[in-house]
Amino acid sequence: MTVQPLITLRNVSKVFGPVTVISDVTVNVYPGKVQVLLGENGAGKSTLIKMMAGVYQPDAGHIEVGGRTVVLPTTRAAEAHGIATIHQELNLVPTLSIAENVMMGRIPTRWGMVDRTALRSQARAALDLIGLDVDVNTPVGELGIARQQLVEIAKALSIDARILILDEPTAALTRHETESLFRIVEDLRGRGVGMLFISHHLDEIAEIGDSVSVLRDGACVAEVPASTSEDELVKLMVGRSIDDQFPRRSGLHSTAVQADASPADAENPLPEDVLAVQGLTAHGRFADVSFTVKAGEIVGIAGLVGAGRTELIRAIAGVDSYESGTISIRGRSLPKHSIKAAIAAGVGHVPEDRKGQGLVLDASVNDNLGYATLASSGRFGLADFAGQRSKAQTVAERLRIRMHSIDQPIRSLSGGNQQKAVFGRWIIAESTVLLLDEPTRGVDVGAKVEIYELMNSITAAGGAVVMVSSELPEVLGMSDRIFVMRDGRLAGELSAAEATQDTVMTLAARSVGDTTITDSNLQDKDIPA
Amino acid sequence: MTTKTPEVLHSDVHRDVHRDSQPRRFDVKRFLSNNGALVGLVVLCIALVIATPDFLTGQNLLNIGIQASTVAVMAFGVTFVIIAGGIDLSVGSVAALSAMVSGWFFVSAGLPGGAALAAGLIAGLLAGVINGLASAYGKLPSFIATLAMLSVARGLTLVISDGRPIATAPQVSFLGGSVGPVPVPIIVLVVTALIASFILNRTVIGRSMYAVGGNAEAARLSGLPVNRIIVTVFALAGLFAAVAGLLLAGRLDSAQPQAAAGYELDAIAAVVIGGASLAGGVGRISGTIVGALILVVIRNGLNLLNVTAFWQQVVIGLVIALAVGIDVLRRKSRSK
Incomplete structure (x- = not known):
C-alpha cells in the first residue's frame, strides 16, 4: 500500500515561444518527505516551481493535489490548496513589523480597524512554530537575512501550508543558520508537511532530503534516493563531460x-x-x-x-x-x-548584475553597445552616430546577438543575448x-x-x-x-x-x-x- | 603588440545574425500607437474647428503659437531633466528670476540691452547649475533640490524687484514682437525646439541623458561621468527656463515678480503628455511640443466656447490623467 502524494506534477510541459523549457516531467511530493529538485541553472527548476505556485500554467500534463486534478491560475489559488513558496528573493516589506509581514493580506481587523492584539498574537503563534524568538514589533529590515528567511517561513506556515516549496533557502545563510533551518525542516517533516527543496549544495541533499529529482535541459533524467553519492548526482545533473x-x-x-x-x-x-x-x-x-x-x-x-x-x-x-x-x-x-x-x-568590466548594473533596459541594443565609447568617439560634443551604428552592427553580428534590429530595446532580448551585448560594449571599446x-x-x-x-x-x-x-x-x-x-x-x-x-x-x-x-x-x- | 581591433578578436565567430529584414514601409498602425498624443491633438483641433468658427483663424492660430511658446521652451529644459531621471520644479521661478535680473541690470545697473539680456540667461543657467550640484553632489533628491530653488528663486525675484514690475530692455521686448507677420515667440519656439532635439539626439551629453535616466549605475560602470551629466542637464533646464522667462517678459514689456508662477506644472504636464516617463530614460522633444500644444489648445478652445477658467482647470487635469493613463496601457500591452 502506498501513501498518496500531497501534490503531483504529472507529465507537465512548458513552452516559451520556440523553446521547450519543461518537457514531460513528473514530480511527487509526499507528506512528511523532502523532495529535492536538482539541476543546473537553466535546467527548468524555477519554471517547475512556478507551475506549482500558480505563476505559470502547464502547456501539457496536469497538477494533482491530494489525488484530484486542480488548476492553479493564480498564486492565491495555489495558497488556497495549501501550497506556499519561499522564494530565493524575499518578499518582505522591510519597513513594516514582523507581525505585519507575517499576516500580510490577512491582517485581523475589528470594526474596520487593525486589531493589534490579535495581529501580534497570531504572528507570535506563527513564529513559535519555528522557534523564532524575536519581538514581533521589530521592523523586518532590522533582522539579518537568515531571520528574514525564517519570517518568510513563518508566514508560509501561518497560512496553513501543507506543501512548502523552498527555493534555495540556504543560499544566503551561514552554516549555523542553515543548521537551524534544517531543524525546522525536520520539525515540519514530523507534522506531515511535504517539502520541495532546491539547493545547489550537494552536501545538504543527503542531510535533509529523502528523494532527488534530477532535471537536465527541462527533462527529468532520474529520480534517485537522497543518499546517492555527490559524484553520481553531478554526473546525472551535468550529463556530459565537463x-x-x-x-x-x-x-x-x-x-x-x-x-x-x-x-x-x-x-x-x-x-x-x-x-x-x-x-x-x-x-x-x-x-x-x-x-x-x-x-x-x-x-x-x-x-x-x-x-x-x-x-x-x-x-x-x-x-x-x-x-x-x-x-x-x-x-x-x-x-x-x-x-x-x-x-x-x-579595462572592460562585465558586472555581476546584468539588469541592475550592466544595461539600460529601455535603451536600444545599439545604444547599449555604445555607452563605453560614447564620449571618446564623439567630436566637439557630437556623438559619432554613423560610426557607432556600424560598429554595433558588426559586433552584434560577430557575437551572434539574436535580435530583429539594433534599434530594438535590449529588454526584449534573452538573458544570454543581453549578456553578449555587455561584452560587445567592451569589444567596441577595444578592451x-x-x-x-x-x-x-x-x-x-x-x-x-x-x-x-x-x-x-x-x-x-x-x-x-x-x-x-x-x-x-x-x-x-x-x-x-x-x-x-x-x-x-x-x-x-x-x-x-x-x-x-x-x-x-x-x-x-x-x-x-x-x-x-x-x-x-x-x-x-x-x-x- | 596591439590586440585592439574587433575584427581580430572575433574572426572565428560566424555572421548569421537575423537582420532587420522588413522593408521600410510606413506602418500607419505603429505610427498612431507611437504618437498617441499627436493623434489626440489632431482630434482635438478637428473637434474645435467643428465646434467654433473662431478656432481656425490666422489670428487665433498665432495666439496659440505665442501662448505655447513660453510653456514649450520651458518644457524642453524639463524634458532633459525628466529623461535623465530627475524632476525640475523650479523652472517657473527661475524664468521669473531671469527676467527680473535682466530687467534690473538694464534699469538699475544701466547695462546695455544686449548685455542685460545675456545677464538674464546667465542667471537662469546659474540657478540650474546650483540645482544640478545639489542633486548630483549634494545627493539631494532633485524633487527637493528644485523645490527649494522654486522658493529661493521666487523670493530673490521679489527681493530684486521689491514686488514691483521692472521695464525690460528693447532687446527683450523684441522677443515679444514680430518679424513681418511672424511673431518672434514662435520663431524662438522653433529654434529652441531644433536645438533641444539636436542636443538630445546627436550630442554625447544628450545620449548620456537617456543612459543616466534609464540606469544610472549601468551608465557609471560604462564610464559615463554621471554627476557631470546631471549638472549639465539641470544647467540646460535653467537656461531654457531663462529663455522662456525673457519671452514672457518681452510679451508683457516688463519683468513681473509673479510671472510664470505655476508654469513648472504646465511644463511637467507637457513633457509627460508627450510620452516621457517620470522614471527616466524615455522622452522626445516632438512629444513635448505636442504636449504643450494640447494644453494650450484646450485652454484656447474652452475660452472660445466660453467655458469658465475654473472648469478649464478640471478639464486640463483630466486630460493629463487620460494621456498618461493611455500611455501606460499602451506600454503594458506592448511589453507583453
Missing part, C-alpha cells in the same frame, strides 16, 4: 604569434604581465591581494559569497576606491577609483583586460558556450581575462590559473591541472583557526562542492 561544456583553448593563437614576430616583441617572447595587482587593500572588503595576469590568460577567482571577489573586481575596474596597494595595466599604474582611467587603459563577474549567470547553456568561445578569442588575441564565478565547474573548466579568495584574502593559487572541486573548496572554506565557522558564508550557492 570538457564539452567548457571549450577552453589556452594560450596565444595566430594573431599573437604574428605580433610576437614583430621587432618590438622579438626580444621578449614571453607573454607580458597585462594586469598586475600589488598589495591591494580595502578595509572590510579585501586585504593584501597581489596577483598578475599574463597576456592570453584566463584567471579564475573562486571563493564563497562574501569572500570579497566582487569587491576586488570592482576596485580594479575603478568602480570603488581602496586604501592601499597598486594596480597596473601593461606596466602603467592605474589611478584609484577612476572608471574612466581604467577604460582608457583597456584588452576583461573583468568578468559571474559572466554566465542566468544565461542558457547554448549562449554560455558562446560566451566561453568569446573569452577564448579574447585571450587568443593577446587579451587577459579575470573571471569571478560561483559556478565552480565553470571556473575549473575555463581558467588557466585559479585564485581562491577567503575572507577578503587570496587563500591560494592553483594551476588548471591541480584544481579540483575539492582543492578549491578546501581553500575557500578553511576558516581561520579551523574552529568557528560563523560569519564567513560557507554555503555559497551554485557551488556543487
Whole structure:
C-alpha cells in the first residue's frame, strides 16, 4: 500500500515561444518527505516551481493535489490548496513589523480597524512554530537575512501550508543558520508537511532530503534516493563531460604569434604581465591581494559569497576606491577609483548584475553597445552616430546577438543575448583586460558556450581575462590559473591541472583557526562542492 | 603588440545574425500607437474647428503659437531633466528670476540691452547649475533640490524687484514682437525646439541623458561621468527656463515678480503628455511640443466656447490623467 502524494506534477510541459523549457516531467511530493529538485541553472527548476505556485500554467500534463486534478491560475489559488513558496528573493516589506509581514493580506481587523492584539498574537503563534524568538514589533529590515528567511517561513506556515516549496533557502545563510533551518525542516517533516527543496549544495541533499529529482535541459533524467553519492548526482545533473561544456583553448593563437614576430616583441617572447595587482587593500572588503595576469590568460577567482571577489573586481575596474596597494595595466599604474582611467587603459568590466548594473533596459541594443565609447568617439560634443551604428552592427553580428534590429530595446532580448551585448560594449571599446563577474549567470547553456568561445578569442588575441564565478565547474573548466579568495584574502593559487572541486573548496572554506565557522558564508550557492 | 581591433578578436565567430529584414514601409498602425498624443491633438483641433468658427483663424492660430511658446521652451529644459531621471520644479521661478535680473541690470545697473539680456540667461543657467550640484553632489533628491530653488528663486525675484514690475530692455521686448507677420515667440519656439532635439539626439551629453535616466549605475560602470551629466542637464533646464522667462517678459514689456508662477506644472504636464516617463530614460522633444500644444489648445478652445477658467482647470487635469493613463496601457500591452 502506498501513501498518496500531497501534490503531483504529472507529465507537465512548458513552452516559451520556440523553446521547450519543461518537457514531460513528473514530480511527487509526499507528506512528511523532502523532495529535492536538482539541476543546473537553466535546467527548468524555477519554471517547475512556478507551475506549482500558480505563476505559470502547464502547456501539457496536469497538477494533482491530494489525488484530484486542480488548476492553479493564480498564486492565491495555489495558497488556497495549501501550497506556499519561499522564494530565493524575499518578499518582505522591510519597513513594516514582523507581525505585519507575517499576516500580510490577512491582517485581523475589528470594526474596520487593525486589531493589534490579535495581529501580534497570531504572528507570535506563527513564529513559535519555528522557534523564532524575536519581538514581533521589530521592523523586518532590522533582522539579518537568515531571520528574514525564517519570517518568510513563518508566514508560509501561518497560512496553513501543507506543501512548502523552498527555493534555495540556504543560499544566503551561514552554516549555523542553515543548521537551524534544517531543524525546522525536520520539525515540519514530523507534522506531515511535504517539502520541495532546491539547493545547489550537494552536501545538504543527503542531510535533509529523502528523494532527488534530477532535471537536465527541462527533462527529468532520474529520480534517485537522497543518499546517492555527490559524484553520481553531478554526473546525472551535468550529463556530459565537463570538457564539452567548457571549450577552453589556452594560450596565444595566430594573431599573437604574428605580433610576437614583430621587432618590438622579438626580444621578449614571453607573454607580458597585462594586469598586475600589488598589495591591494580595502578595509572590510579585501586585504593584501597581489596577483598578475599574463597576456592570453584566463584567471579564475573562486571563493564563497562574501569572500570579497566582487569587491576586488570592482576596485580594479575603478568602480570603488581602496586604501592601499597598486594596480597596473601593461606596466602603467592605474589611478584609484577612476572608471574612466581604467577604460582608457583597456579595462572592460562585465558586472555581476546584468539588469541592475550592466544595461539600460529601455535603451536600444545599439545604444547599449555604445555607452563605453560614447564620449571618446564623439567630436566637439557630437556623438559619432554613423560610426557607432556600424560598429554595433558588426559586433552584434560577430557575437551572434539574436535580435530583429539594433534599434530594438535590449529588454526584449534573452538573458544570454543581453549578456553578449555587455561584452560587445567592451569589444567596441577595444578592451584588452576583461573583468568578468559571474559572466554566465542566468544565461542558457547554448549562449554560455558562446560566451566561453568569446573569452577564448579574447585571450587568443593577446587579451587577459579575470573571471569571478560561483559556478565552480565553470571556473575549473575555463581558467588557466585559479585564485581562491577567503575572507577578503587570496587563500591560494592553483594551476588548471591541480584544481579540483575539492582543492578549491578546501581553500575557500578553511576558516581561520579551523574552529568557528560563523560569519564567513560557507554555503555559497551554485557551488556543487 | 596591439590586440585592439574587433575584427581580430572575433574572426572565428560566424555572421548569421537575423537582420532587420522588413522593408521600410510606413506602418500607419505603429505610427498612431507611437504618437498617441499627436493623434489626440489632431482630434482635438478637428473637434474645435467643428465646434467654433473662431478656432481656425490666422489670428487665433498665432495666439496659440505665442501662448505655447513660453510653456514649450520651458518644457524642453524639463524634458532633459525628466529623461535623465530627475524632476525640475523650479523652472517657473527661475524664468521669473531671469527676467527680473535682466530687467534690473538694464534699469538699475544701466547695462546695455544686449548685455542685460545675456545677464538674464546667465542667471537662469546659474540657478540650474546650483540645482544640478545639489542633486548630483549634494545627493539631494532633485524633487527637493528644485523645490527649494522654486522658493529661493521666487523670493530673490521679489527681493530684486521689491514686488514691483521692472521695464525690460528693447532687446527683450523684441522677443515679444514680430518679424513681418511672424511673431518672434514662435520663431524662438522653433529654434529652441531644433536645438533641444539636436542636443538630445546627436550630442554625447544628450545620449548620456537617456543612459543616466534609464540606469544610472549601468551608465557609471560604462564610464559615463554621471554627476557631470546631471549638472549639465539641470544647467540646460535653467537656461531654457531663462529663455522662456525673457519671452514672457518681452510679451508683457516688463519683468513681473509673479510671472510664470505655476508654469513648472504646465511644463511637467507637457513633457509627460508627450510620452516621457517620470522614471527616466524615455522622452522626445516632438512629444513635448505636442504636449504643450494640447494644453494650450484646450485652454484656447474652452475660452472660445466660453467655458469658465475654473472648469478649464478640471478639464486640463483630466486630460493629463487620460494621456498618461493611455500611455501606460499602451506600454503594458506592448511589453507583453
